[in-house]
Every structure is written in C-alpha cells, then in structure tokens.
Amino acid sequence: MFPTLRCIVRFYAEGFRSMTALGRTLWIVVLVKLFVMFAVLKLFFFPDFLAGKSDGERAAYVLEELTDGGA
Amino acid sequence: MDYLQTVDWSRAQFAMTAVYHWFFVPLTLGLSVLAAIMETLYYRTGDVFWRRTTRFWMRLFGINFAIGVATGLILEFEFGTNWSNYSHFVGDIFGAPLAIEGIMAFFLESTFIAVMFFGWDKVSRGAHLAATWLTAVGANLSALWILVANAWMQYPVGCRFNLQTVRNEMTSFWEVALSPVAVNKFFHAVASSFVLAALFVVGVSAWYLLRRREERMARGSIAIASFFGAVFAVVTAVTGDRSGAVVARVQPMKLAAMEALYDGEAGASLTVVGLLRRDRADDDGPFRFRIGIPKLLSWMSFRDAESYVPGIRDLVAGNAERGILSAEEMMARGRKAVAELGRYRAAREAGDRAAMAAVERKFDPAAPEGEEFLREYFAYFGYGYLESPAQTVPNVPLLFYSFRVMVGAGVFFIVLLAAVWWLNRRGTLASARWLLRLCVWMIPVAYLASQAGWAVAEAGRQPWAVQNLMPVGVAASKIPSASVGTTFFLFLALFTVLLAVEISILLRQIRLGPDGAEIPEPEKL
Ligand code: HEM
Numbered sequence: 147m148f149p150t151l152r153c154i155v156r157f158y159a160e161g162f163r164s165m166t167a168l169g170r171t172l173w174i175v176v177l178v179k180l181f182v183m184f185a186v187l188k189l190f191f192f193p194d195f196l197a198g199k200s201d202g203e204r205a206a207y208v209l210e211e212l213t214d215g216g217a
Numbered sequence: 218m219d220y221l222q223t224v225d226w227s228r229a230q231f232a233m234t235a236v237y238h239w240f241f242v243p244l245t246l247g248l249s250v251l252a253a254i255m256e257t258l259y260y261r262t263g264d265v266f267w268r269r270t271t272r273f274w275m276r277l278f279g280i281n282f283a284i285g286v287a288t289g290l291i292l293e294f295e296f297g298t299n300w301s302n303y304s305h306f307v308g309d310i311f312g313a314p315l316a317i318e319g320i321m322a323f324f325l326e327s328t329f330i331a332v333m334f335f336g337w338d339k340v341s342r343g344a345h346l347a348a349t350w351l352t353a354v355g356a357n358l359s360a361l362w363i364l365v366a367n368a369w370m371q372y373p374v375g376c377r378f379n380l381q382t383v384r385n386e387m388t389s390f391w392e393v394a395l396s397p398v399a400v401n402k403f404f405h406a407v408a409s410s411f412v413l414a415a416l417f418v419v420g421v422s423a424w425y426l427l428r429r430r431e432e433r434m435a436r437g438s439i440a441i442a443s444f445f446g447a448v449f450a451v452v453t454a455v456t457g458d459r460s461g462a463v464v465a466r467v468q469p470m471k472l473a474a475m476e477a478l479y480d481g482e483a484g485a486s487l488t489v490v491g492l493l494r495r496d497r498a499d500d501d502g503p504f505r506f507r508i509g510i511p512k513l514l515s516w517m518s519f520r521d522a523e524s525y526v527p528g529i530r531d532l533v534a535g536n537a538e539r540g541i542l543s544a545e546e547m548m549a550r551g552r553k554a555v556a557e558l559g560r561y562r563a564a565r566e567a568g569d570r571a572a573m574a575a576v577e578r579k580f581d582p583a584a585p586e587g588e589e590f591l592r593e594y595f596a597y598f599g600y601g602y603l604e605s606p607a608q609t610v611p612n613v614p615l616l617f618y619s620f621r622v623m624v625g626a627g628v629f630f631i632v633l634l635a636a637v638w639w640l641n642r643r644g645t646l647a648s649a650r651w652l653l654r655l656c657v658w659m660i661p662v663a664y665l666a667s668q669a670g671w672a673v674a675e676a677g678r679q680p681w682a683v684q685n686l687m688p689v690g691v692a693a694s695k696i697p698s699a700s701v702g703t704t705f706f707l708f709l710a711l712f713t714v715l716l717a718v719e720i721s722i723l724l725r726q727i728r729l730g731p732d733g734a735e736i737p738e739p740e741k742l
Binding site: 158160171176179195196208211212 | 295306336695
C-alpha cells in the first residue's frame, strides 16, 4: 500500500493539512482532554498509591492491609 | 468512619466514570460496523450514494470516537489511586488483558482510523474498505479484553493466589478468557452495542424522514440498520438469557436480587412487571403488585422448569436441604482463610521459615492439604472481612428495576426494529410519522437500557470487588475521603463538558446533513 516511509509521512501530513473545521475542532477536544487527563488529573490528583515501593514492599503493605483487623 | 466514606466516595467515583465512559463506547462499537457494511455496499456497487452515506455515518462515528477516546483510562487512574489493594491483589490477571487492549487500541487508532478518515481517494477502494473493517473489528476486539477482566472479577477462575507476592496469578489464560461469564459478557455487551448503534442510525434517519430531508439516504440507512439491529436484538436476547443462566450458577445472590426473590422456590416464576414494597420483604411478600410467568425463572436459570432457585433468605441463612451454606458459615470459613494469611505474615516477619512453609502448603493446589483448604476455606476468603450476613445482599430495588428496564427495552427493540425494517421495505415507513417519532425517542432509551445492563452486572455483585474473594471495603485505598470527593467533582465536570460537547457537535452535524451544508431552520418535530 505504502512502499516507503516518506509516503506514510506525506499521507499523514496531507491528511492533517486538508482537515475540515470539524476535524480541527475534534483534534482540539482530544488534545485538551489528554492534557487535562495526564498533565492535571494524573499528575496532581491520581498518584499511584503504592508508588515508590519495591515489589516486596508492595506485597508486604497489601499483606498488612489484608490481615490487619480482618479476621 | 472516614475510611467508610472513602470507600463510598471511591465507589461513587468509579460508578460515575464508568457510566460516562459507557456513553461513548457502545456507539463506537456498533457504528464502526454499520459504516463498514455501508462502505462494503459502495465497494460492491460502485454507487456514490453509498460512499456519501458511509461518509456521513463515519463522520458521526469520528465525533463520538474522538470525544470518548481515552476516557476509559480514567478508570485505570482510579485503580492505581483509589483501589490500590485491589490492583495489587488482581495485578497479573488484570494487567495482561489491559496491556493487550492498550497495544491494540494504539495500533488501531494510529493506523486504521487514520486511513479511514484521511484515505478517501488516496488509497485504493479495497484498501480503504479493509481499513474500515479493521477499525470495526479492532474496536470490538479491544472491548473484549476489558470485558474479560470484568468477567474475571465476577467469576475469578484460571488463577492461583501467590502468598509471596500477595497477588493472584494467571494459571490459564484460556480459562480466564473463555470462562462462561467472559464469553457471554462479550457477546451480550457487543450485540447490545450493535443494537444501540442501529437504533441511533434508525433514529437519526427517522428524524430526516420527519423533515422530508435526505430521504434516500435515510431509507437506505434504515434498511441496513433496522435489519442489522433486529438480528442483533435477537442475539442480545439470546446472549442475555445465557448470561442469566450463568449468573444463576456463579452469582446466585445477584439473580435472587434481580428477581427480588426472597424465598427460594422450585418451579419459580419470572416476574414480568412488579412494584416492590418500600419496607422490603415483610409477611405480605416483597411485592405490592406483580405479574409473573410460571416456572420461567427456574427454566431460564437451570433449563429445568421444576428446578429450585434459591432466594435471598436461603443464601443469607443457608438451606441445608439444598446444600446452600449460610453467610455466617461462609464468613467463619473466610475468617479462617484470613487468619492463615495472618499466620503467614507473622511467620514472615519473624523469619520463621518452617511456619511459612506450613502455610504455603495450604495455599498450594498441588499439595493434598492445599486442595482442601483452597476449596473449603480460601474460596470464601472475602467473607472473612464482612461484619454481618446482611452485607451479602446487594441493592434489590436497583437490580430489580434495572433488569426490567433492560429486558423490557430489549424485547421491544426486536419488535420495533423488525416492524421498521418491514415498513421501510414496503415503502410505507415515511407515512407512519408516529413510528418515526418513536424511533427518534428510542435513541435515549437504548442508552438507558445499556446503562441499566451495567447496573445489573455491577451493582449486582456488591459487596464484592472480586466475587467472594475481596469486598469493596478491603479493595479500596486508605486515602482521605475529601480527596476522592474532590476528584469526583472534577470528573463530573470534565465528563459533563465532554458529553455536552459531543451532543452539541453531533446535533450540529446531523442538522447540517451529509454534505455539511447549512439548511433553513427545520420545522418542529
Ligand atoms: C432482551 C433481553 C435481555 C436479557 C435477557 C438480558 C440479560 C442480561 C443479564 C442477565 C445481564 C447481567 C450479566 C452479568 O451480570 O454477568 C446483562 C447485562 C448487560 N446487558 Fe442485558 N439483557 C437483555 C437486553 C439488553 C439490551 C437491550 C441491552 C442494551 C441495549 C443490554 C445491555 C446490557 C449490558 C451493557 C450489560 C452489562 C454487560 C454484561 O454483563 O453483559 N441488555 N443483561
């Protein structure tokens, strides 16, 4: 279909260049959404709760959680 | 106290994100296939009418896809932050399907969709058609993996609990991927999404017919979508029925709650419509009024009209005659399993290798004591965290009514789509204006039915995050409830904006029509 990499790049570039107003609006929505999700929400509000722990420490932590006051 | 609130907030946040995410998914799954079918007609006939029609529906698909894409990732953020115990506990089993899904989604989005939108007139007609079909197949396959992961939470099979890592590890990929829950869930969720998309196409086309615009495109689209929708509405009913039979076996409490069946019965009848009492099951029974079909529930559950369907009371108090353990008994067994885990932790902290090895044998399915311990005790592990048997009962009214909304709509959709197909074929649909109006209104009803399906599946497995193994209270991270509350409202705002943007862009594009030209203010419906 596309013999060379250059063809592929041109295909995408032309696609973006000749995009309709609707296409551009949708790209803006996608980019703003991804920015809010990753640069704001994930970074500031959704840290990995067990981040910074090694595998062993994670296991020990969850074992504690499962056995503290459980039985 | 605060922790309890955290669990409630985390659940509310997850439910809200999942509901919003599911507003985008079913239309993506179904409309991609409908667009591919229409493009196939273009490919085969060479008629530019089908090219124009395909491009119109593809545009609506693109809007829904662009706005919905990646909203599911927020659920994954929530796993890591709000549900860290759960994420660790299920790690490997969830990890594999989600990784496959991520990789597939990436390739799908960056290649096939690009060809689909940018490739008209740039690649051959055959290559374009292939890209459209691959987008449709890829979207539906990527839904497969997340549904497999969900099915595992409802019916955790094909895994083994590893004491050292404190997580479940997959022992058989195929047992996980082909469990009866996973298979039915996939076909039911996909088939019902096809129905939703078909109703969307029929509804939008009906709107055009009501306005006497784009009549050829509307009739052509209805011809395909109504036939496709009617076929998949039947598939939805068949797979839904099979799902019900699987639920009866693996989640009997969910089934009893869906039917508000408090006392088990042999030859149990299926409630078609009913109104529940507020004060639940007193001596007069749970219903204010009820119409049922004799023996149907028994037949649907176990394919035997005389079979015994356990009720909520049997499942809570136990029924020795029927071999049903009481919740108390399961809680006692669960506590023993949790206590073994506690012993393991103490031995590990004390560095007592012999004591560790003794517990390890119990968790080893290959060891004789392990086989028994896993079957008789660890199978009820999650019950060890419950405080009262009443906690095993999900929200009965929510399940009962959601199930009726879904099934009622499902049966109605079969009749409606078949009738629309027939009238359209005879050329009399455009004059049945009441039916066209009804078709427009069926778009939100289809969304409601789809959401109701998830309410049944998810609220029905409460209190479990992982059926019988991990209740939601243990699954949640111990983080301040205020922070989960804050992110709840952030998401509510983000998703509401996204949905509003989607609806407004979609409506505008529908108003503009396939050529994207402004038309005079249309007459009222
Ligand atoms: C026609 C009769 C139908 C029957 C008998 C039926 C039955 C069921 C059952 C038993 C479940 C729960 C499965 C579980 O918890 O594992 C379910 C879930 C679901 N249903 Fe239906 N359903 C029907 C129609 C529909 C319709 C019309 C839609 C949407 C347009 C729909 C959408 C869903 C969805 C999205 C789920 C959640 C995914 C899943 O668990 O499969 N269903 N259905």
